[in-house]
Amino acid sequence: MRRTMIVHIACVMTLAALLIGASGCAVVKPWERDTLARKDMALDSDPMRATLQNHIRFSKEASLPVGGGGGGGCGCN
Amino acid sequence: MEHRFLAVALRRGLATLSVLALVCVGQIALALGSGDPAPAFKLPALEGAGPIDLEQFRGKVVWLDFWASWCPPCLQSLPELEKMRQQMPAKDFQIVAINLDQDPAKALRFLKKNPVGYPSASDRDGKLPGAFGLKTMPTSYLIDRDGTIKLVHEGFREGDIKTIRSEIRKLVEARP
Numbered sequence: 001m002r003r004t005m006i007v008h009i010a011c012v013m014t015l016a017a018l019l020i021g022a023s024g025c026a027v028v029k030p031w032e033r034d035t036l037a038r039k040d041m042a043l044d045s046d047p048m049r050a051t052l053q054n055h056i057r058f059s060k061e062a063s064l065p066v067g068g069g070g071g072g073g074c075g076c077n
Numbered sequence: 078m079e080h081r082f083l084a085v086a087l088r089r090g091l092a093t094l095s096v097l098a099l100v101c102v103g104q105i106a107l108a109l110g111s112g113d114p115a116p117a118f119k120l121p122a123l124e125g126a127g128p129i130d131l132e133q134f135r136g137k138v139v140w141l142d143f144w145a146s147w148c149p150p151c152l153q154s155l156p157e158l159e160k161m162r163q164q165m166p167a168k169d170f171q172i173v174a175i176n177l178d179q180d181p182a183k184a185l186r187f188l189k190k191n192p193v194g195y196p197s198a199s200d201r202d203g204k205l206p207g208a209f210g211l212k213t214m215p216t217s218y219l220i221d222r223d224g225t226i227k228l229v230h231e232g233f234r235e236g237d238i239k240t241i242r243s244e245i246r247k248l249v250e251a252r253p
Contacts, residue, residue, distance in 0.1 A: 030214045031177045031206040037147035 108210030110229055115141065115220045116208040120198035123176050123184055129198040131173065131224070138248045139220040140172045140241075143206055144197075146183040151215040152191075154233040159193040161242050169249045175200050177214075217241075221248055 028036060035041060044050050109115070121127040131139070142158060144151035155174075162172050172195035178184040181199050188197070200206070209218065212231060219228035219241075228244050230237070 029203070029206070030211055030216075031143065031145070031203045033214070034145065034147050034177070034179045 108212055108229075109218075109226055111227055113226050115139075115218060115224050115226050116205070118198075118205050118208075120175065120200050120205065123174075123181055123197040123199040124188065125196070127198070129173065129196050131220075134171045134173065135224060136222050137169055137171045138222060138245060139218075140170070140245060141218040141220055142172060142174045142215065143177060143209075143211060143217065144174055144184075144215050145177040146187045147178070148214045150233040152187060153235075154215055154217075154237075155187075155193055156191055157233075157238045158241075159191075159195070161238060161245075162193075162195055164242075165245065165249065170245065171195070173198065175205055177201075177203055177206065219244055219248065 119128045119130045174197040176184045176197045176199050217230045218226050221227050
């Protein structure tokens with residue numbers, strides 16, 4: 001009896017967790033992008049600065065970033 | 078005993094998931110297309126006296142344009158639409174814009190720099206796009222004199238205005 005109670009509670013809690021989890025999923029509709037479209041909401045708010053920093057990093061480290069690029073070391077490529 | 082209990086729990090779980098799935102399906106809005114009646118609306122004007130009611134333009138060909146200040150192609154389309162409006166007969170044609178900015182001040186700032194001669198309604202809560210089933214921004218609807226959607230135009234690229242103008246002209250010239 002006690003075991004069935006535990007199973008019952010576990011089922012209810014799993015369902016509750018599923019419901020709470022599902023409520024967290026939201027699709028942003030095309031007309032709801034107001035805040036997301038803000039410049040400061042971008043993953044990279046300044047692409048030019050990011051490119052320059054990337055260039056400096058791979059030049060100094062003689063390693064290539066994910067974005068690619070030839071050479072390394074002198075920073076002249 | 079325990080197996081029976083598990084079966085009941087499983088059935089209940091499945092029932093709950095089915096209800097969830099039904100709720101999700103219910104939220105999927107169907108996009109309106111050519112031949113569908115345009116949903117009626119009455120919204121406050123973005124500037125000036127309101128409200129703006131689609132019904133007040135019945136008898137005219139209407140270009141209903143959904144726009145927002147955060148949407149670059151929308152901003153590109155507004156001056157082009159204004160130029161086109163000036164070339165169309167006012168008694169037969171009307172542009173009605175629906176602004177979807179949460180902060181109308183941003184839209185007003187843009188309109189101050191790029192004034193247009195057609196009304197913009199403000200739909201801050203974004204209820205009307207759902208009724209139309211918008212799939213992208215901007216989207217515009219060509220509505221005939223009887224309130225039926227004749228064309229859905231999604232996005233705005235350079236050169237689109239030519240197609241838009243010719244479609245509107247066809248409808249304006251097809252007098253009732």
